[in-house]
Amino acid sequence: MIRHTKKREILIDIIKKENKTLTASNLYSICKEKNIPINLSTIYRFLNDLSNNNILIKEIRQDKNSYYEFNTKKHKHHIICEKCHKEVPLDICPLNQLENQILSSTGYKITSHTLEFRGICKECRNKK
Amino acid sequence: MIRHTKKREILIDIIKKENKTLTASNLYSICKEKNIPINLSTIYRFLNDLSNNNILIKEIRQDKNSYYEFNTKKHKHHIICEKCHKEVPLDICPLNQLENQILSSTGYKITSHTLEFRGICKECRNKK
DNA sequence: GTATCTGCAAAAGATTTGCAGCAAG
DNA sequence: CTTGCTGCAAATCTTTTGCAGATAC
Numbered sequence: 001m002i003r004h005t006k007k008r009e010i011l012i013d014i015i016k017k018e019n020k021t022l023t024a025s026n027l028y029s030i031c032k033e034k035n036i037p038i039n040l041s042t043i044y045r046f047l048n049d050l051s052n053n054n055i056l057i058k059e060i061r062q063d064k065n066s067y068y069e070f071n072t073k074k075h076k077h078h079i080i081c082e083k084c085h086k087e088v089p090l091d092i093c094p095l096n097q098l099e100n101q102i103l104s105s106t107g108y109k110i111t112s113h114t115l116e117f118r119g120i121c122k123e124c125r126n127k128k
Numbered sequence: 129m130i131r132h133t134k135k136r137e138i139l140i141d142i143i144k145k146e147n148k149t150l151t152a153s154n155l156y157s158i159c160k161e162k163n164i165p166i167n168l169s170t171i172y173r174f175l176n177d178l179s180n181n182n183i184l185i186k187e188i189r190q191d192k193n194s195y196y197e198f199n200t201k202k203h204k205h206h207i208i209c210e211k212c213h214k215e216v217p218l219d220i221c222p223l224n225q226l227e228n229q230i231l232s233s234t235g236y237k238i239t240s241h242t243l244e245f246r247g248i249c250k251e252c253r254n255k256k
Numbered sequence: 257g258t259a260t261c262t263g264c265a266a267a268a269g270a271t272t273t274g275c276a277g278c279a280a281g
Numbered sequence: 282c283t284t285g286c287t288g289c290a291a292a293t294c295t296t297t298t299g300c301a302g303a304t305a306c
Contacts, residue, residue, distance in 0.1 A: 003280060003285055024271080039288045044271060046286090060190050062242055064295090065270075079236045088234050094222045095243075106216050107250035108207045114190055115223075116242045122235035131260055131305055152296080167263045172296060174261095192270090193295075 002053070007038055008046055021059070021067035021078065021087065061116055079117040083124040090117070135166055136174055149187070149195035149206065149215065189244055209249040218245070
């Protein structure tokens with residue numbers, strides 16, 4: 001059984017308010033700024049509980065960190081700017097249509113995929 | 129300048145012969161089996177040199193490990209079986225055509241992307 | 257001979273875990 | 282009151298790094 005506690009409420013509120021992908025240490029810093037004492041392991045444990053229950057989606061990116069965000073059920077990916085690291089969600093995903101094609105060419109029945117776009121955002125392009 | 133040494137030749141030979149994505153510790157184990165004494169840091173340093181020179185491509189997957197393989201210049205992705213971890217390369221990638229669409233909808237000029245498919249291979253599906 | 261490799265041990269960084277005390281239901 | 286949460290310290294795992302000795306060219 002999953003229990004409701006003050007700390008968990010605070011974490012949920014932060015994740016809701018930030019409304020973007022976050023790492024455990026992002027959350028840790030935000031709590032620190034707000035003078036909320038919390039242990040990193042508590043954060044990790046809770047994030048894992050939530051993603052095991054499909055409340056959060058966890059994604060490991062090329063920077064080797066784990067990013068978490070609410071599972072909106074809407075399938076999506078993100079683009080991350082290589083300069084400023086700002087990121088934007090994308091709704092389009094042409095990959096579902098590929099599943100049959102992949103099944104017949106490889107014999108693999110696709111269950112999921114991870115897609116990470118990297119690029120340069122408009123602001124960073126204009127700076128140079 | 130990059131030097132040619134016995135150990136590096138051996139590593140290159142293994143990567144060539146295996147002809148699939150490998151982790152540093154995969155290489156380490158293969159060397160061990162062949163009774164080739166080599167240090168893990170040596171492997172890491174060489175793999176990094178090679179991928180910085182675009183001879184290898186490095187990819188961090190959802191299992192949090194770094195996988196390396198020869199850069200064939202041909203853009204491709206892989207499907208990994210969730211049960212047996214066997215993987216197969218894929219030539220198709222519909223994402224390049226998306227770049228203009230993403231540019232106009234988000235302002236990001238895409239520079240690269242990472243895509244990881246997970247599924248169940250034919251053999252594992254038949255087992256059950 | 258000098259720049260580059262290598263092995264070793266230690267460090268780094270992210271994440272997990274064991275345990276004892278605390279809090280929720 | 283019992284199960285689950287938390288903090289703390291230690292462990293884990295992958296990867297990196299400093300340094301001294303060895304090797305390539």
